[in-house]
Amino acid sequence: MDYDPGYGVGAGAVIAIAIAYVAFVLLVVAGVYVLQAVGFMMLFKKVGIEPWIAWVPYYNTWKLLELGSQPPWIVLIALIPGGSVVLLVFFGLAAYRIGISFGKDASWTVLAVIFGWLWAMLLGRQHEVYDPRRLQAAGYPPPNAGIGSVPRPGGVF
Template identity: 30%
Template sequence: MENSDYYESAGGGFFAAFLGAYFVFILIIWVLMVASMWKVFEKAGKPGWAAIIPIYNTIIMLEIVGKPMIWILWLLLPCSNIVFGIWLTNLISKSFGKTEGFTVGLILLSFIFWPILGFGPAKYLGPSAAEAQNGFGNNPFNNPNNPFNNPNTPNNTPPPVV
């Protein structure tokens, strides 16, 4: 102990205090996220306790948005899980009547937007609501890349009356 002094042990104490405070902060965020997902699941008519179980909560989210269970495999594959995770989050927000901007919030600031979704006034609209919202004004014919969605094509006109 002749080569040590007081300042070396003080640094270790500061580091331990910092790690302890960080652990408490992460624990508070985790409890907030679980409580928020619990409320979101209950709003959708699913069991709230499913928010605690890691893979089962993803299965419940897929049920909420009406997607098949094969998506679990896509969510487990590297690279595709990023695309399908963003897609699933977008469908969750649309199932509650929210927009793409809210989806960005759910992804980037999840500790703020999940409580807004869970404890806020948002109502669950069903899995079909996620697919029914097409762009601005919810006009189903506003996709210019889909030739089958144009109401003004000649095939949609009634036959002439003779």
């Protein structure tokens, strides 16, 4: 009596599905990375930061935090497990302050946190006006990078 439960066929199908799933996830991640880099490039060009920085992971977030008058070293906390939540909070604060510089309300911060690439693309459009004096008029310190930035004495963050 030979009993064949058919494991050979089932295992091959599971492996094929797993490979297809991993390929799909990698494709989505690569697509989001490209969208984010293009969006940051548009934003950085608008605010006077070198556009190539948008393609460098962590450094692009460093510059974005500087643009939003936040301590840029916070990006290093994302390397610690659970630290990305802290980075997300500071990214939200930076996005809010960048939005003020563009004359946008707080609802744009929600867009930045959920769809950062779209937020950056919309702010980087040609007709958007960046004025860092709006940030100072709202009672916040000037940006640490880009147009209107104020260098910190002694290289202190």
